[in-house]
Structures are given as C-alpha cells and as structure tokens.
Amino acid sequence: MSDRNGDTYNVYVGTEPLLRTPPSTPRRVADDQLARLQQQFARPDGMGAAYDVLAGEHTVILHGEAGSGRSSAARVLLCELPQGRGTYHELTPEEPEVPSGQWLSLDLVGEQDRMLLDLTSVDERTWRKVHDELSGFRHEVLAQGAFLALVLPRPFEEQLGPQFTQFRRKIGRPDAWEAVNRHLWLAGVHESVRDLAPPALRTYLDSGPPLRDVGRLAERIGVAARGPGDFASWCEAALAAQKDRTRDVAEAIQGLRKGRQRALFLTAAMLEGAPAEAVHRATNLLVDEAGSTHDDRPLLEHKGLSLRLETVGAELDSDARVHFTEPGVAEAARHRFWTDLPDVREPLNNWLVKALRLRGLDESDLAELVARFTDLCVSTDDTERLTKLVERWTRDSAHRATEVRAAAHLLKRGLENERSGGEFRSRIYAWSTGRPSKHLRDVLVEVCAKVMSVHHPEPALVRLHHLARNESHPSVVARRALLDHVSQDVRLQRRLLARLATAQAERHHRADADLFLDLTGLPDGFLLTAPPREWLTSCWRMAFDLLTPNRWARCTTRWLVTADRTKGEALVEAALSILVDASDMRYPVLSRIYADARRTVSPDLASHLLQSINTAQRARFTHRAPDLEESPS
Template sequence: MTAPRNTVDTGGGPGFLHGGSGDQHITFYAAGFRRRRADRFVSDEHIAWLAARYVSPEAPHGPLFGEHRTIVVTGPDGAGRRTAALMALTDNATLDSGRLRELPDRAEDDECPLDPAEIRPGERLLLDLTRTDDQRVRDLRRDLEAFRHAVDHQDARFAVVVRGEQRALLPEWNAAMVKSIRRPPGRAVFEACLSAEAIPLPTTFQVPDNLEPYLAGSPVREVADLAFLTAEAARRGARDTLSDWMREAVAAHVGRGHQAALLFREHQDPTLRALLVVAAFLPGASLDDMVAAENAFTTIVKPPREERHSLGGSYLAERMEKVKLHVDGRRDVAFTELALDKAVRAHFWTYFPDLRGQVSDWVAHVAPRLDTESATGLVEYFAEQALGTGPIEPLYALARRWSEDAGPKPLALQVLDAGLRDDTRAPEFRRFVYDWARKSRTPAGFATVMIEACTVTIAPARPIQAMVRLHYFTRSDDASVRDLARERLLELVYRRNFERWLIHRLATVISHPADRAILLGLRVPDWVAAGSKTRNHLLSLWRPLMAEGIGTLPEAPVRAWLAEHPLLLVEACDQQVRLLSRLYAFARDQVRTADEESREARLRSALALQHHIDTRMTAARLGEA
C-alpha cells in the first residue's frame, strides 16, 4: 500500500478492478490532502502513514522476522508484500527510519549494488525485486549470499521482496526464511484506511451487495484507494450516507474516463476546451486565478477564435456549466463530479500530444504567478502527465528555469522531487542530478536546488547515491555551492553513520583540493578510526597535509583532530623529526594563545601529543639500535 491518489480509467481500461499483474502504485492527491511520500521514499512520515493504515497480512508461519535476520517476502500480486516487509523492518513504525535503507537492484554511479562493507550495525535493509527481470535476479545470487552473511555479522535485518515465481532464482536459503503472505481481509483494510482519515466505519455497517466484490477480491492497494475516495466524497458533502459515498467513489473509477471523453466530443468550441483543460490542471484555484490562467493558455496555445465583443456569446458561468464546473457561487474551481479533473487531464494529455510542448510553456509562465497551493498543484499534475507518457525533458527545463537566483526555487525542487520519486523515471532523474553534479560550473541556483533534492528526496532511501552527488557538488567553482554541499554531505554522513564510507571515498577517488575541507571538517568516532582499513585510509589522507606543513591548515579543525586523534597525526608524520616538531609547535602555540576557558583542554591535548611523539621516537631509536 502506498499513499493513494485518484486512479481513473481513461476509457480503455477495465475500470476499478485491477486488470493486470503485479503490485499497483497509487497515490492520492485531493483537496484537503497534503502530498504523500511516493513508494520508494522511505521516510519517517511515509512509514508512520503506512502504519496508521496497515492491516497485517495472513502469514501462516507467524511473525515475518523470527530467529532469522534475513527473510524473503513473497505472495500473490496485490497482497501488500512490500508494505509487509517495510512494517516488519520498522516494527510497525516504532523504529527510526533513519536506520532503514532501500538497496538498488543494479549498480548506480559505478557503485556495487550489494556491498557488504556498507552495512551499518543494526541497519534495516530492503531489496524489492518484484520489478526486476529474471536474468538480473540470477546475476545477484552470489552477491545476495555474501550480503546475507554480512547482515548477520552486523546484527542488521534484511528483507527481500519477490514475486512468487522468482523464489527459485534466489540462493537456496533456509526454507523458514521464506515468508509467503496472503492478502488481508478487504473490509479490515477499508476500515483501517477510513479510520485514518477520521471517518470510522460503524460495526453494524453492511457493505452494499454491488460493492462487496471490490472489498473481497481487489488488491490491497485498490481497496485502500476506494477508502480514500470514499473519504473525499464524504468531505465534499455530496451525499449523507456511507453507502452513497462508496458508490460515488466507485463511480469515480469506473466512469470518469468515459465522461471526460464525452466532454471533449460534445464541446468542439476551442474556448470551451481551453476552459476544460485549464480547470482540470487548476482544481481548487481561485476563480480569478483560473480566468488569468485561461487567458494565458489561449495566448500560448492559440486556439482559433473569432474576434467578438466580450459581452457577446456565452459568458463564463455558461461555459463553466457546460463543462461540469460548479457555478453555485463558489469562488474556487471544482468539477461537479469527484475525480473528473484527473480524467480530463489524462484524456487531454493522451489525445492532444501535439500540444504538450505548449502546455509546458504555459505551466512555466503561469505557475510562478499563482498562490503556493495552486502552483504546487499545477506543477504536480503537469509532472504526473509528463512522467507517465513523456516527454520528460520539459521537466528538466522547468527545474533549470525556476532555479535561477531570482526564480521560484521551491517549484524547481518540486519538479525534481516528482521525477526522483517516480518508480519508473527515478533512475533517469538521479542520473540527471549526477551529471550536473560533476560539472564544476553548474549555475549556483540550480546546484542549490539539486543539493536540496539530494538531501530531501534521494537520501532517505538511497543515502549512498545522495552522498556521491553531494561529494561532487563540493567541487563546484562557486564557494557558496561548495560550502552548502559540504555541510549537507557531513550532516548526512553523521545521521546515517557513513563515516567509513566517506573516508574510503576520499582516499580512493581522484583527489580534489575541495576534499581537504571535507576531511578537516569530518568528526570521526574512535571506534571508526580504530578499524585497520579506515586508519590506513586516514593516514594516506593526512600524510600529504603534514608534509605540506601544519601551519598552512586552518587552526580550528586541526585543533579538533589533535584533541580527538593525536596518535593518528603523529603516525602521519612518518617519524620525520621536522614534521613532528612542527606538529608539537602548533600544539604549544595553541596553549599559549588560549583563553582561560579553553587553556586546560588544550594543555591536556598538547601533553597527550608530546607523550605519543616521545613514545614513537623512543621506539624508532630502539629499532635502529
């Protein structure tokens, strides 16, 4: 189950009942709802949202995680396999999702998709293979086996989600690790979702006979979608009984595509069709904003129209009534039928492909002139259509255009956010950010927006991909971009305990002058620095700095490293008396220039440094003897 949005038949599909195989990904955006996290965005908000609506599937073997730390979750399509795995990993939202990470099924940024060395102690890991082709699953067999052993060693948990027929492609693990679930009762799912929307289902309520099949046989996602549309019908106040609300919700799925097509067929007048399209992209906007947006639409799209007096022909209320918009004194734009706006957008985008480029220009012009809520909705609806059928290049162009220093950066971030959350297009958008991150002259405004996208959207589920991109942004020619990227990179490293990963990257990728500031600003726990590989990497990073001269480095970060890891800096001098003398002189000067409050701490640091120097030099003399 994911946060649902209106899913409407466009006239050629089977209607509400799931007509194809595989899990459905449905997201619901309607008046009164805030945007929900897309399925692959594993955040505290998304986990809590799922937990409030979650009904445990029927699992014949008890809890999914028992004595094993790795499980394989499978079951029929539509049973809620992924959600069940997420809830098991997070103990029904009692675990901080900062310890939860989704693994890619293929390499990105030249990184290994399943690297045992990247597993953090106690981490919770999800690998969803339900959309992965069989050959790729076979290719992962050896990596999966090594990864599972590392999970046990790190006291972590690992859930692999597969389709039923994929089980034979996995390593031959203990049969008890395979957890086959069954679909939870439809009424229970419906009731939980309604309750989460503050609409309790009475215990005596009888589901109408013609609606019972939806609860009994539909995939979990569709039952959830029916509940959300039922809640929206209740909020609209169009009916006064739960049965009526349910019927209206079902009608929103089954008949809206046909209604949208009928509206376009019945109204050949370009001005009416323009009004229809503009209203569909601006539900909830004020009437004045809609009129302004309609004028801009007719200017950009340029439908043929005769010159006539503004008081001639049909006036606004008449035109609104013809295309099923409210004309009852409401001051905001709304269709009289639930979810009709969604169907109109889908029909227009599908059957008027030659206008897509002009609609992109219209969105670019209109969105910054609207209030925040209307602009957010317009961008969301436009991105939804573009991501579904393409082309997606206009979304890239909008992100660049709106990220200019004087432009509406929140809209630029929203465009990137929509692409990065889309199950199908997300890899293309991650690659888009990656390519721009590697360019040192990326415009500062655009770089800032992409840095925020890395932090907010990529990092929760894919922290390594986010850190790779942030690292490249630290190499920008613009100082403000470098500083912001470094700050966000270190924050992410600390939050997710990826200090070892960052040290390894600094030591093994092609070095850059900007890496020095990252190293100096990095705080490394003792237990991390004590690891043999990590310590060797740290020594390789500090040796050139010590050889260059401790006096050339900023005082504050060097002082912090001296206080936390004095022996490391001594070892980085490689027993060279000249370098050790400089290091000790630096520590001595820090004591001499300290104020009363910090002098004692700096003195202790200098004495510890002196002890390590004496010990190393004595050992060296004895070795020579």
C-alpha cells in the same frame, strides 16, 4: 545548515525556500511514515512464516502478486524484530562509480541493522548485478548480526538462484475489510466497517481492487467522515471520487467541438483549485499555443466565464477558485488529452512555461500545476521532456525565482513516483558530477537533502558529495547540506568517510581533504574498528599534504580537545595514534600539533601526545627525535 534541533537545511530563492517541507529531519520523516504504515497494516497470509524465516535466518525473500503489499509487508516484518543497536534503512542498489566497486556495498551493513532491499522496480541489468552479489552481501549481514528483507521483482522471480530458495516466502493478499478498518480507525471511525457498509462498498471491496486503491478509498472515507452525514453517505462520496471517469471525459470532449472550449476544459483540469482569473488567462495562452481561434464576436457578446465553465463540468467556489462538480474528472481529463491527443503535448509543454508567469497563481497552485504535468510525462515515459524543462528553468542567464522553484517541484514529483524515481536519481547523478549552473546546483541540493534523503539516504549522500566537492568558492550550499545530512546518522558518516579516503580521482583529493576537516568529531567507538581508523588516517594525511597549516591546525586542535573530554583510554589512544601516523613523522606537522595541544588541552593529554610521537619516532628512526618541547609554534 541545521542546528541539530530537528530543523532541515533550506535553499532560498529570494526570501522563500525552494521546497516547503515539515520541520523534521529526513530520518524523522521516514520513521513517522513507517510508524503510520505499521498502524494501517493488515496482516496477510504468509506473514507469520516470513517472520520466522527472517528471525531465524536473518534473511527473507518475499514474492507474491502485484498489488498484494509485498513491500509494505517487508517493512513491517523488519520493524517487528526486537529492537537492537542497529537502525532500519532501505538499500538502493546503484551502478558503482569505479569498475571494481559493488552494487551492494558492504559498508552499508551496520551492526544489527534492519535493511529493506526492494527490487520491484529494477531493470534486468540491476537485478542480475544484485543477484550476483547477494551471497557475499548476506555473509556480511550474518557477520554483523543484521537482518535483510528482499522483495523480488515479478519479471525475474524464476531467476532466483537455488541457494536462496530456502529464504523465499509468499505473501498473500490481506483482507480488504481489515485494511479499510485499520485506515478508518486512525481517522477516528472505530465502528466495524463490515457491519456498517452499504451495498456499493461491499461490491467494490469484493471485486479485489489493488491494495493501493483500497488504501486511497479508506483515506477518502476518513476525509468525508470529518463532515456531516452518516457512514453510508461518506462511503458514497468516497466511491464517487474513486470512480473511473475515463468514459465520461471522453464523451465530454467529443461534445466540445471548438478548440477554445477544449482549451478551457484542459486548462481547468491542469489548474483545478486555482483562481478563476488565472484559469481565464491560462486558457487564452493555450488557445494561442494550440493554434485555435479566439471568440471573434464583440467582447460584450462573449459568454461569461461561469457559464463557459459549466459547459466543461466545472464551477467557481466561494473563493472564486475553479473546481469540477464531479470528483476525478480533472485527473481523467488531463490523461485523456495527453494520451488520446499526443500532438497536444508540445503545445502544452510550451503553455506550462508561460503559465508559470501568470499573476494570481500562488506557490501551491504552481506546485500542483508542475506536479500534474510531471505525472503526465511520467505516464508515457517522457522524462526527457522533464529534464529539458529543469535545465531550461535553471539556466543562470534566464533566472526567475518562480522557474527555479518549479524545477525543484518537478524533480521532487519525479523522485517520489515509483515509476520514474530511479531514472530521476540517475539524471541527478549525471548533473551532480558535471558542471551544473548555480541555480541547478541549488535545486539539486534541495531535492537531495529534502526528498531523496528520506528513503534513499545513500544515493542522496553520493550526489551531495559530488556537488560539494565541485562547488565553487565561496559558495558552501552543497557542503552544508551534506554535513547536515550525515550528522543525523553515524552510518552515513562512515559512508562519507570511506568515500573521502578512497576517492580514485586525484583532482578531488584537495576538495575531499578540505571537506574532511569539517567531519572531525569523534563518534563513540568510531575509531576502534579497523576500516574507519584507516580511513581517518588517510584523510588526515591528505589534509597535511594538500592544505595549509592555517586550515588544518584548528581542526587538529578541535580533534584533541574532543579527545581530552572523552572517557576511555582506548579511544584517546586511537585518536592520538591516527594523527601521529598521518603526519608521516614530518617535523613541521608534529611541531604545530604539539604546540597547539600545549595551549588548548590538559597537561596529561599533551604529555600523552608527546609520548605517542616519541614512541612512533623511535620505531621509525634510529637517531634521536627532535625535541618538540623547545620547538616554536
């Protein structure tokens, strides 16, 4: 569990965490990404008008051409608003867990929050549900003084209700030259790109490529700028890497007549950057899986690996690792084999399972291999193949540390892909609410805590909550990750508290009550508003009803000690009233609370607690209250 100094929670297999991530909280990672976006962002046409609507109406709805940077524009607009008490966060509409629930929960709106609702990738059903709830959600936005930027999905732009058209603004395409300039400025290249640009760069940018590709090109120029040469040579190298190699690869495959030659080409593409020894062994595995034949000549008559790599356009570097001589070839080859030879998918799937066990592949090699295979499956919407791999790699009966780690990398890649992220979040929800194996549970905790939490903190909370409440004793992996996740954001604490207090299924009440006892801090002002106060009372009542005094007593003591240190009469009064109300005037509960208070808090607070108890008893009963001063502990 985090020690609250910025380190993130880790799940270990052996001595290594499943996923290596920067030593920062998800909130810090998201903020850093947002800060970098603001520095790189080139303002498009319509940005000023959109800001005026957002600032004046607290809502703006953006639309525009695909690839014009609408989502980035929405993020920057929200961050350009004057900073208030609220936070920036992104909303993720999901089907509610109960029939009466909402796709856009009003609990997600905090005072002066700045919220992004990016609907560019949602399906029609999600769009309709969100649209139906939008008026009520905007009412809460206004009530909280918050701000909402919504990005319309292009297929459903014309379905936007007339009551929202006044908030709709079009975002144009930013100047590509300015976008490149801003990227390169961050890389230390401060000259004007337009003045230095060679003809090839001018031709490329004038062709109107998607902004995502422009950003990728600028990043490649920045990388090249760290080496020798001038600006023209840097651009030449970046444009070469940007070139579409599909036709070149198709011709190369056509020229390879033997199955083992094609197996080497595909293996080198899947394992580019890996050691030559591993590529050689992996090629033999693929030859077997694909039903091809090995070279049946005597071993000493075989061509050497270096020469065979030359036939597919690859070579060995100084560290004996395999690389293609032309950039972009590996990616194009992978996709060409996958799409043009669909019958190779199943053998490649089986090959991947075996390749993970090859000696010589380090963790980064394995992570790259799994990520590349995941990208192939996502490109043809074959996510079912990926979920089967995750389940296979995390079966307790077939546990291997490498495979469990591969499952984590697979889910990380799937979640981060815009095309497949929603489907993987749904799949993880299904696993989390079921009975996952121990190793699958560990993987789910890791990807929820480290990956999903960055841009989808509420869905991560929901899944971690299900994993925690179904966790078998004595394991506390999911619980610790959940508590670490919500400790970083009062809004998430509020969200979890609401879930604990309003859970519909009674079978979860005991686990939720036990979990609540680890949330018994007192955020400033948290108790002074009606919903949290009611939720806290409900949760304490569950704890008193379902758990033993030995479990809840130390938590009531911690609650009272915290209240004793709190400045503010209203907050202290609320803390005491919540405990008294939750007790339902049960003598054993009140007796234990008061006896513990006399030993651990100031006499003033203990006296105040006794007064609260007596006042509540007089209001409820007409007979004399028990004398708690003489009650045993």
